[in-house]
Amino acid sequence: MDEVAPVSIDLRAEYEESGVREVLDELDRELIGLAPVKSRIRETAALLLVDRARARLGLSHDTPTLHMSFTGNPGTGKTTVAQKMAGLLHRLGYVRKGHLVSVTRDDLVGQYIGHTAPKTKEVLKKAMGGVLFIDEAYYLYKPDNERDYGQEAIEILLQVMENNRDDLVVIMAGYADRMDRFFSANPGFRSRIAHHIDFPDYTDDELGRIAGAMLDAQGYRLDPGAQAAMAEYVTLRRAQPHFANARSIRNALDRARLRQANRLFTQDRPVTADDLCIITAPDLRASRVFSGGLDPDSGRSKDDAHGL
Amino acid sequence: MRITQGCFSFLPDLTDEEISAQVEYCLARDWAIGIEYTDEPHPRNTFWEMWGNPMFDLKDAKGVMMELEDCRKANPDSYIRMNAFDNARGLETVTMSFIVHRPAVEPRIIMRRTEVDGRSIRYTHEVAR
Secondary structure (H helix, E strand, O other), rough: OOOOOOOOOOOOHHHOOOHHHHHHHHHHHHHOHHHHHHHHHHHHHHHHHHHHHHHHHOOOOOOOOOOOEEEEOOOOOHHHHHHHHHHHHHHOOOOOOOOOOEOOOHOOOOOOOOOOOHHHHHHHHOOOOOOOEEEOOOHOOOOOOOOOOOHHHHHHHHHHHHHHOOOOOEEEEOOOHHHHHHHOOHHHHHOOOEEEEEOOOOOOOHHHHHHHHHHHHEEEEEEEEHHHHHHHHHHHHHHHOOOOHHHHHHHEEEEEEEEHHHHHHHOOOOHHHHHHHHHHHHHHHHHHHOOOOOOOOOOOOEEEEEEE | OOOOOOOOOOOOOOOOOHHHHHHHHHHHOEEEEEEEEEEEOOOOOOOOOOOOEEEEEOOOOHHHHHHHHHHHHHHHEEEEEEEEOOOOOOOOEEEEEEEEEEEOOOOOEEEEEEOOOOOEEEEEEEEEO
């Protein structure tokens, strides 16, 4: 390997060539709001680009610690950003394959003695060369039960996070306060995680735009009355329990589509393409959110109830 | 005596990087990799011990290499081979197999002659240590 180190590196050209720009542009285009997250990711990307340039000029050889924690309320886009992050790290050459393996406690922790280690290792093997995304990571640690097998999974994870830094990146996600408690109980994680990114809640306006984008993707649209209803819905829904940001909006839209289909089905005239695409105010206003109660379907809709 | 079976066995032993590259080749074709070991390298012994289940859904060779490392640690005096399984025909078919580890001292395979039915001779091979 007698390759002569270049004298200078054009960071701008690097930025274009590596495809990092594409990922960041995609992030800007596809994700509404999340300004602090986007700027943190830009900073991280810049750091990694500079690090890579430094390595190529022979200034440093250490792989930077890339493990991250994403904190924020449910439905704020943590999984989506993790996906983009995997793409970004792949373009920069910090992970070889750039796939995302998304797991929760159930996938890592076993049911009986001797079940946990193989299970955790299985997941780690699948995540090699990519990004391991652990959702609600604090469930791994249960302080009230000292015989809980979560501890075993934590130990294996810590070991791999240290020894296989070149092979995979671990992203842990969950509520901010519970993650803080988790990290203070497991100082090993705190010291191995370099990047903490906090996901803020969406504003009402952003949620309105997200609703528009979601409907757009499915080929629906709101009539003016429904738009007003949607704005009202967001404000009301936020004050009610189990609010899960974009996920609540998605569920509300799914239910509105259901009502729209019902309305079209029960009316006695042929439907036009417009009829099929337009969601009207009554479709939205039938939701129990407007009558002050919890959404009538939330008991049944696991997703929403889960997004505590 | 150097045992030759599977791919690459007439070549010098593969280094870890070379094994890794072969595994990458397999994974790129969506083949699953299984690790097996034995202390009985007789060519007729097709049943080697499985080191865990074959590994499906891996994206990177590192996962396989970690298992190989563990298997070597546990069975330093065994033969270890990797099998790649192709499911294109609707069942998992061994499509590539190569030895990745040998004991420090390999056993010999010797030939035995047995006289049967008068002066007829039967030949058989045995592993001798």
